[in-house]
Amino acid sequence: MSERRIHARRLRLRVRVGTRGSAPKRQRPTKRATMANDTYIRQAGAIPLRNGRLCLVTSRRNPKRWVIPKGLIDPGYTPGAAALQEAWEEAGLVGTLDPEPVGAYVYDKYGGTCHVTVFVMHVTKVAQEWPERESRQRVWVTPAGAIRRLDDPSLIDIVRAVVAAEPTLLGTS
Numbered sequence: 001m002s003e004r005r006i007h008a009r010r011l012r013l014r015v016r017v018g019t020r021g022s023a024p025k026r027q028r029p030t031k032r033a034t035m036a037n038d039t040y041i042r043q044a045g046a047i048p049l050r051n052g053r054l055c056l057v058t059s060r061r062n063p064k065r066w067v068i069p070k071g072l073i074d075p076g077y078t079p080g081a082a083a084l085q086e087a088w089e090e091a092g093l094v095g096t097l098d099p100e101p102v103g104a105y106v107y108d109k110y111g112g113t114c115h116v117t118v119f120v121m122h123v124t125k126v127a128q129e130w131p132e133r134e135s136r137q138r139v140w141v142t143p144a145g146a147i148r149r150l151d152d153p154s155l156i157d158i159v160r161a162v163v164a165a166e167p168t169l170l171g172t173s
């Protein structure tokens with residue numbers, strides 16, 4: 001396939017977390033989605049876990065659709081760093097990731113196909129204010145509740161795999 005350049009319709013603001021509890025600092029917007037092997041738009045997402053529950057957020061395009069926090073992998077970011085950043089921007093969550101992704105899935109957006117690398121996130125802080133608070137809802141649900149709300153079969157399979165691999169972590173054993 002010939003090289004494709006797909007431009008996101010909206011500019012993504014990269015945010016760098018400040019030191020000593022200062023507010024996040026904005027950096028230059030990124031105008032271009034990064035591509036994996038010139039065929040996929042690369043994205044990263046997190047399945048945030050806390051007290052036996054998963055956090056879901058509403059999609060910005062369809063506020064009745066529930067998704068995990070995810071977004072573009074900006075230049076200079078690793079998939080893990082991008083997953084943490086998206087969890088902060090979209091859900092106001094801070095935490096740590098398992099070192100290896102738990103899976104990946106694809107879906108169509110931006111006139112192309114997005115490839116989402118998914119990590120498990122262990123949430124340590126839940127903010128009351130966050131960058132996308134006005135445009136998204138956040139909800140904490142049981143694993144069964146997450147499976148009922150999600151509509152992407154591949155993402156549902158990843159959530160099921162997380163539950164199967166970590167039953168004590170989620171309080172389902």
